[in-house]
Amino acid sequence: MKAFRAEILSVPEDPATAGPGAVRHFPDGLLVVEDGLVVACGDHAALAGRFAGVETEALAGLLVPGFVDAHVHYPQTGRIASHGEQLLQWLERHIFPAEQAFADRAHAEGVAAFFLDELLRNGTTSALVFATVHAASVDALFDAALARDMRIVSGKVLMDLGPEGLRDDVAQGRAETEALIARWRGRGRLGYAVTPRFAVTSSDAQLADAGAICAAHPEVLMHTHLSENMGEIAAVGARFADAVDYLDVYDRFGLVGPRSVFAHCVHMSDRALGRMAEAGAGIAFCPTSNLFLGSGLFDLAAAADRFGVKIGMGTDIGAGTSFSVLHTLGEAYKVCQLRGCSLDPFRALHLATMGGARVMGIADRVGALLPGQEADFILLDPESTPLLARRTAGAPLHDRLFALQVLGDDRAVAATYLRGRRAHARGGM
Structure with a gap:
């Protein structure tokens, strides 16, 4: 004691x-x-x-x-502050090439160690982390987190429609995900998240399989992106023309529920926010990323106050521009100002701690x-x-x-x- x-x-x-x-x-x-x-x-x-x-x-x-980062990409650490363009073009130009290197376990280990030490240096003690499509990228992160005794939740990215070098298939994605869950279940303070990248990088079959994995494992989260950028939203709308909205795409595959964490949610209809609140799903508010990519201004008042959706903060490295949750809260204040509401500092601290813990389903722990x-x-x-x-x-x-x-x-x-x-x-x- x-x-x-x-x-x-x-x-x-x-x-x-x-x-x-x-x-x-x-x-x-x-x-x-x-x-x-x-x-x-x-x-x-x-x-x-x-x-x-x-x-x-x-x-x-x-x-x-300790701060809770509800959405961050560890493989994008080396591409933070990469100049130019909107989300889809930025991914093609900077991120997908960088993520291909994570097929090499040694490379993943080096980045994971730096990434976690950077979180600790900035006061982040728990995080929900995107890895890559490579199972070894998850193993590297979890090994490093276990050694540091950090509360980290992550998972292999599912993307059978991804670019060359960042693509799995439905059977491979399922087998590797199940193996990772079994390998890391109950170890240290680690948790697993089923992680389809976003709607257009997975086939209907893989999205349905992601829903089936979540249903089979009630202890895991579901972590993905939603309504971040207008180009992304247009691509989703073109492929899923019969969907009511972007959230409905995930809903039809069983991916909207109390263990679902959706990053961004910048351009949301009242219907979608109401459905998220009804389902108990959470949002990671990522102000530095949304500003950097020109994606838009998250409406905290609508999501949290009008509809009661759970909200946490996300640095979203590497579109996000700082590992510092303090800095991220400063940018959140500015976004709210532009939206016509004022973010009180005590509420900001709540979002960065217990708010994020609730989104991640760890509020009983931290x-x-x-x-x-x-x-x-x-x-x-x-x-x-x-x-x-x-x-x-x-x-x-x-x-x-x-x-x-x-x-x-x-x-x-x-x-x-x-x-x-x-x-x-x-x-x-």
């Missing part, structure tokens, strides 16, 4: 619906951890007597739950530092840059948190802890 004394903040519920009581703030707080799980979290004065004999480490900064949850947390430093230090000096919590989200990046993450064990420290200290 070990305790950590610091200013502690978590937002287990969405303040937009739960009100100010959703925010749990302890200016002088105590987080008590035993065997990697939270035993207690609250005011130091209220808990100190109960845990008087426990070794206690004092931490300077703001202690918050996201809020509640008793029984895993003690994944990060220490934010509001004085990490001269500008942040100047802006936050003497500021109330709301303003400090907002400044961290608008001005912060990896430098603001002083340390990252996994199940109470320090996994990253800024500067290697």
Whole structure:
């Protein structure tokens, strides 16, 4: 058992619906951890007597739950900041050639190690990750995540209509997916996601098979893209001309349910959002990617407030432009401003922690530092840059948190802890 004394903040519920009581703030707080799980979290004065004999480490900064990245592509790490064009052209020019290299296990291992260390450096402790069509790309990622004790969910991409070098077939996709599920089930803090890339890269037979795999394995997620970019939407509409909308394509193959995570959802009808809410499906909001590719502005107010769809945050590396969830929240604020709504910093923190955990189906494990949850947390430093230090000096919590989200990046993450064990420290200290 070990305790950590610091200013502690978590937002287990969405303040937009739960009100100010959703925010749990302890200016002088105590987080008590035993065997990697939270035993207690609250005011130091209220808990100190109960845990008087426990070794206690004092931490300077703001202690918050580890970030949850609900949509990110690890094989695209090396193609971040690749210039030019919209989604489909960008994929053909930059991404598909890069992903072909992941047939080489050694290459995949090198990228996976860098990718996971970059997540930790930016305070991300849980993530839903796209791999490639190659089963070895999943093995490489899971091996690296297991070694770091990270909570990572991923899966082999299904794309029997993909380009040369990134193509499987229905039988191969099914066999490799089943083998990966069996090989990694119950190991560490890993989870599996059935992963059709998007509707036009799989045949009807493969989409139907993806639905059958999800039905056969109630513990897995379904992870794909939806209504991201106008060119993509036009391609889907041309192929599935009889579908009501893009979501209906997935629905007819049994891919819309409470374990479904759809990235982007920028251009959505009321019917589709209502159906997502009814099904319990979730959305990964990826503002830096949507801006970078010119895809559009996600409507958080419509999806979350009008329809009640579960929302998490996604960096969407490599169309996304930063591994930093703090930076991503700053861009989310700007997107919401352009949509006519204001994203409160406490709600932003909720989306980046417990919101993402709910989307990924791991809210019982991480996201809020509640008793029984895993003690994944990060220490934010509001004085990490001269500008942040100047802006936050003497500021109330709301303003400090907002400044961290608008001005912060990896430098603001002083340390990252996994199940109470320090996994990253800024500067290697």
